[in-house]
Amino acid sequence: MSHLEPILRPARESDADAIAQLHARSWRASNRGIMSDTYLDGPVFEERHAVWRHRLADGDPRFLTFVAEARDGLHGFICFELDADPVWGTRLDNLHVDPRLCGRGLGDALMRVGIARVLEVAPDKALHLLVFEASAGARRFYERLGGHAESCVPESLPDGTGSVPAIRYVWPAPVTLAKP
Numbered sequence: 001m002s003h004l005e006p007i008l009r010p011a012r013e014s015d016a017d018a019i020a021q022l023h024a025r026s027w028r029a030s031n032r033g034i035m036s037d038t039y040l041d042g043p044v045f046e047e048r049h050a051v052w053r054h055r056l057a058d059g060d061p062r063f064l065t066f067v068a069e070a071r072d073g074l075h076g077f078i079c080f081e082l083d084a085d086p087v088w089g090t091r092l093d094n095l096h097v098d099p100r101l102c103g104r105g106l107g108d109a110l111m112r113v114g115i116a117r118v119l120e121v122a123p124d125k126a127l128h129l130l131v132f133e134a135s136a137g138a139r140r141f142y143e144r145l146g147g148h149a150e151s152c153v154p155e156s157l158p159d160g161t162g163s164v165p166a167i168r169y170v171w172p173a174p175v176t177l178a179k180p
Helices: 013-030 037-041 044-058 106-121 136-144
Strands: 007-010 063-070 073-085 089-097 127-132 148-156 163-171
Touching: 007 106, 013 037, 013 044, 013 063, 013 073, 013 089, 037 044, 044 063, 063 106, 073 106, 073 127, 089 106, 127 136, 127 148, 136 163
Parallel strands: 089 127
Antiparallel strands: 007 063, 063 073, 073 089, 127 163, 148 163
């Protein structure tokens, strides 16, 4: 299968468990050597579950979260924080695809549908995100979609053990993605 057409819908409070499981699985697959093994092998799910349970239960209108699902479960999710920064605009907070499905077009589809939804509510805002400098695959993905590497900044690790370099990728307003 070369492409997956996700069934995208807004995330619900009841999705917190599945989102946290996928988030933890994705970080375990992609962030070894960036985040501590103690965190990835230990409390990553519980910590992500608390974040997603709070975020989805709170219903904070600044966050737009969508899930891609099929009959066999959650395949991916994307989350934007509107007006996250006065200079950089909307922030792509999370984009995760089941590691078993990477490379099949689901990340592209999530980005395109997610950006379309963001443009409905924030049409004149730029988009940015932070990607760990060591995450070469993620950096290639965002560059392929037209993200411009703007700066390198320290990004705090979620386990509180410090920070690592992250690249800020930006898309000016109005946001357009490069064609794959």
